[in-house]
Amino acid sequence: MGEKADVWQGTLALMVLKTLQLLGPLHGYGIARRIEQTSGDLLAVNYGTLYPALLKLEQEGYISSEWGVSDNNRKAKYYKLTRAGRKQLEREERDWAQTTSILARFLAPEEGQS
């Protein structure tokens, strides 16, 4: 494992938070499904890796969990965003935007030079 996993973990966490912000409280399977869809099926990832990530977010206090009942009357554990999670999401979104714009300048073709 190593650095790649950490980066991946970080991005996954961000995706989870964003999903919960957009869709409200959701169970693990739902979150995994949603992430897969949003990424346009580009990310073929094991759903199992989601659960340690969810646990980490919960340990850090960004999401909270509760057993509930799904639409088809199935018991499932629902996760929802906390206030701290909301703030963290805003912060991370800002950071990402900044990183992207800086990088864009570097990686964009030079004007007037070849």
Place this chain on the structure above:
Amino acid sequence: MRNLRAWFLRLSGLFLKQRRDRDLDAEVRSHLQLHIEENLHVGMTPQQARREALMKLGGLEQTKELYRERRGLPLLETLVQDLRYGLRTLRKNTGFTSVAILTLALGIGANTAIFSVVNAVLLRSLPFKASERLVLVWNQGPAAAGGDRTPLAVSDLLDWRTQNRSFDEIGAFQNRSFNYVGGSSPEWIQAASVTANFFFLLGVQPELGRNLLPDDEHPGAQPVALLSDGFWRSRFASDPNVVGRSISLDGDSYVVIGVAPPHIDFPSKDAALWAILQFKPPTRRGPYFLTGIARLKNGVSLQAARAEVNTIKTSFPSGQHMINGQQFTFNVLPINEFIVGDVRFALLVLMAAVTLVLFIAAVNVANLMLVRSATRTKEMSLRAALGASRSRIIRQLLTESILLALAGGVIGVLLAAAGARLLLKLAPHTIPNLSQIGIDGRVLAWTALVSLLTGVFFGLAPAWHSARLSLDEALKEGGRATTESAAKRRWRSLLVVTELGLAVLLLISAGLLIKSFWRLQRVDSGVITERILTMQLQLRGPRYAKPQQLDTFYPRLLERIAALPGVRTATVSNSLPPDTTEYSDDFTIEGRPTDPALPPPIAYMIFVSPDYFRAFGIPLRRGRLFTASDSPGSQRVAIISETTARQFFPQEDPIGKRFNEKGEIVGIVADVKYTGLTEPIEPAIYEPLSQAHSWDVLLSVKTDVADPLSLSSAVRAELNSLDPELPLSKVGTLDYRFATAVAQPRFRTTLIALFAALALVLAVIGTYGVISYSVTQRTHEIGIRMALGAQAEGVLKLVLKQGALLAIAGVLLGLCGSFALTGLLRNLLFNVSATDWPTFGGVAVLLAGTALLACYVPARRATRIDPTVALRYE
């Protein structure tokens, strides 16, 4: 912040594992169900739906494992696992475990015991404020005047104070004794006379009452004293109203102004009180009786102070006193050095010895573990096959070693506690802080650390070896369960050779010390010490104020004691061999001007009653001894020792020469050691007590009985009848005084000999173990040899040769090491060279012999191998 929260939650995740696992199971199950339902909805068959869901999840067990790792603290969990497994394994192999623990307990216990002494003596901080800035100061004079610790004179103190630039505060003290009358009967007590700033220098405040003040120093002021805590408790029953009481010291009235806190054992453990030192402005340089104590200014280094202090000039320059010259040469010594300096080296040597013993013990256990690991190869390979990483296996094996070591440590502490009690009984009184030797927090922490390191040390190599196995080699069907790799065999031989070498080093060190001590005990002190009762008398008060009173007292006392049954002779003197003298002084020889180029004539002045030489069997070389006719009115006479004659009358006959203007030398006697058994003999001049008076004398009674102490009550009775108020002390025998003089060397020699013996036993056991195991390994091979016609003798030689190689290698290693290192012991050796060949040779033979003897048992076992059985042995 978030991370902290996460860590805490992970810590709590260690508990309630079962419930949390059930929770996780439920969540994973619900996940799969939801997924499967969706799949069914899309149109898959139930089997397809389930399979797709499981695949998408990415492995059920793996998901759970990843989750669990995130939930708890995996490191901690595996540690707990290792501990439980380790305990179980150790408990199953009771033989191995008990031998290992016992060996470790001996090694660690010895270490703990010595460290507890080091802790109490060297590491404990002194109860003084900023003791690193406190120094003691003496003059540096000729050996006969006190050498490096020649006392200061009052004028020296005052000169120093006036010209000082390096010290904040300068004081002085003198060890002395008083005839104390304050209770039922008079007794003499050890005490100190101190300047007013003494306690201020130490940074000590009295527990009760007030401190000494500068005004108390004035010669006309009421003399005052501070009691020690112990003295206050025992003589005054901790009376809170003791302040203001009057006590009589040597006939003078002192007022008690306070009580010091406990454990201020300075300048001596036995000081009962500190009395104020009052002195008038001096008119000459001498007498010399003070020890200076001072506090360095902040920022001034010891070297700077030493340099500065040697530029101070005396206000009484003249060529005619003991310490010539105008400028001082002071000896400035930090107080810590003073208190522990003598024993520090010996303690460090002991610490080194005990570390070597521990090393040998650890090596033995390492060998044991290597043997055991051979039987666990299958277990280790299985673990590796099941997915255990190498570091995991090593961690688990190390946990076992550390458990062993800690168990050994616990038993070692118990052994050390018992041993410490024994140590206290044997230890000489001169070791500082003796009463504080014990097992305290720091000692326990040290033991834990040592156990941990030992466990890692002897566990690491075997653990690393075990983990390095290749999978197929060990899981081979029908493979020999007890194959030993060549590397392992080499390791074990190397370890045993190291053990033997270290044992040789320790044995040689012990041998040298024993020889040295033996020689010390046989030093010719110049006297016959048997059957002599000794005690100390101090004549104080108005009864003995005038010298004439002494002249009547001493002869009467001696006459009465000599009349007692069992007494051959009685004598009093102001000095006693081997190391008690009163003082030394310069003397002049008629017709010889003081030549500043030559060393000044200084000798120890020994005042004796006429029977002194007879009582101690000191032979007369020339001239005559003192008689009763040498009285106060008659010609002053003196007898000199051979060394005095040799040094100051090399070409002429001293008899008849006049010295110190009025005296005449009438005899020469053989030398006697008065300055310690290991020191060279200093010049001595004897004078009769009737002419040179002393009020502090030692009474020596030469008896005919086996136990001189049995006569002590009779002697006491005679003393009492002459003067019921006269205190006497230090009742003992001359043999006892001699024994006390060598108490320290005896102590350390005994300890090192003990450790060396322990090392020998451990090393020999280790050798036995290796050879014995090797015989077991080679059973098959030996069976073949015997089947092919080898005789029992041949087999014996085979095994013994192996053992002999180890022994010789070990001995050679040890001899080389000793040759290089025993030079360090030079300070502790008396009359013995650090490379004393007989000792080296003797130890080599001893160790080789015992090692070979140890090999003999397994060798015999090898000869009794039945070839038919051995050939089937795998």
